[in-house]
Amino acid sequence: MSSADPDSGVTWHDVAAAAELVPGGHAVYEVEGRFVAVYNVGGELYAIEDVCTHDGNPLADGAVEGHEVVCPRHGARFCLRTGAALSPPAYEPVAIFPVAIRSGRILLGVR
Numbered sequence: 001m002s003s004a005d006p007d008s009g010v011t012w013h014d015v016a017a018a019a020e021l022v023p024g025g026h027a028v029y030e031v032e033g034r035f036v037a038v039y040n041v042g043g044e045l046y047a048i049e050d051v052c053t054h055d056g057n058p059l060a061d062g063a064v065e066g067h068e069v070v071c072p073r074h075g076a077r078f079c080l081r082t083g084a085a086l087s088p089p090a091y092e093p094v095a096i097f098p099v100a101i102r103s104g105r106i107l108l109g110v111r
Helices: none
Strands: 002-005 010-017 026-031 034-041 044-049 068-070 077-079 099-102 105-110
Touching (some): 026 105
Antiparallel strands (some): 002 010, 010 105, 034 044, 068 077
């Protein structure tokens, strides 16, 4: 299910029950043809595109260290808060998505 917010230009997509994503956990959802990894870090949710900008492979299987995800193939690090590439071999950021919990459901926003 999705709903548009004309004031912000964001379309919100209901992807899962919030209870399914416990602190320290993550899950990947397909939204508008893109794979989005959602991470629960200390009760805060962060959503990034599940693709390493270095080689195009998924990031979600990489280790999470604080607010960073480490690409499982070549070790590039990305900030979960901003999407910034923090170390080589990646230099380009990953896309980030607004994420919210409403009525016990995880919503991902796409602009």
